């Protein structure tokens with residue numbers, strides 16, 4: 331098969347690889363129809379996250395069809411069309427049972443191999459999926475590849491971020507970072523009842539999409555603060571949803587939040603310290619919520635609701651590439667060329 335492999339910082343290449351084979355009785359093999367490029371793929375791509383083995387297939391977002399199952403896979407059969415969360419889930423452990431599937435004790439992230447251990451990713455013709463019973467979601471035939479792809483990561487993460495912010499209809503909310511997950515967080519917050527959302531980003535195309543979703547937009551922190559203060563008699567935001575994962579974004583979130591507000595962060599922070607101190611948190615009675623989205627849990631909740639969403643979320647995938655165009659795909663996506671919001675490989 332062919333797969334888009336990590337070679338070095340800012341270097342990926344589509345190259346021939348051995349087809350995956352069933353290794354365990356709970357494994358399945360999926361033939362990929364569409365694979366997403368995600369902001370998290372850019373952490374190793376830019377060298378912000380280190381340790382990824384050379385030759386690892388990139389990506390953790392994929393949709394496809396089951397072509398082979400191990401003898402203990404009972405929830406799925408060959409031919410089923412499936413979506414997958416970005417990490418595997420057993421479906422039986424304490425964490426899977428309480429809905430915190432992202433902390434499954436057998437949890438493994440797709441597209442992360444270190445010291446020859448771990449899983450190849452979804453940006454290939456075929457993917458090996460361990461713990462297939464608990465990981466794969468049978469999606470039927472009616473959902474588009476684009477929507478099913480977002481269900482496994484970005485849409486679920488948007489709902490998780492919005493739910494952690496305890497949305498209510500009278501609240502005023504700030505969303506920091508309007509990439510695909512930020513835009514889907516806006517959509518989720520509205521679905522949960524939010525009427526006033528201020529969206530902050532530096533990229534005009536993203537703000538335009540946030541505006542189309544019904545958010546007020548701001549391209550400077552000052553403008554966002556002004557908008558929030560004027561909507562709250564100067565108090566600040568009831569909830570801040572932060573999707574950037576960098577300290578300046580956290581500092582801004584702290585500035586914007588009102589006393590007693592909730593900061594919901596799904597931006598993947600890689601720093602050892604907070605952008606605000608314990609004293610700062612105490613002085614504003616801040617509630618801080620964070621962590622990797624339990625995507626498998628959310629997929630089950632959201633699958634029946636997809637038709638209720640106010641827009642075709644698949645349209646957020648603005649750019650599609652063939653697998654042979656991996657260098658171009660990473661260039662366009664990582665540099666946000668040509669108004670790219672979200673990119674995917676399509677195996678048509």
Ligand SMILES: [Zn+2]
Nearest residue numbers: 368370391483
């Ligand atoms: Zn992702």
Ligand SMILES: [Zn+2]
Nearest residue numbers: 420423426434
């Ligand atoms: Zn589990």
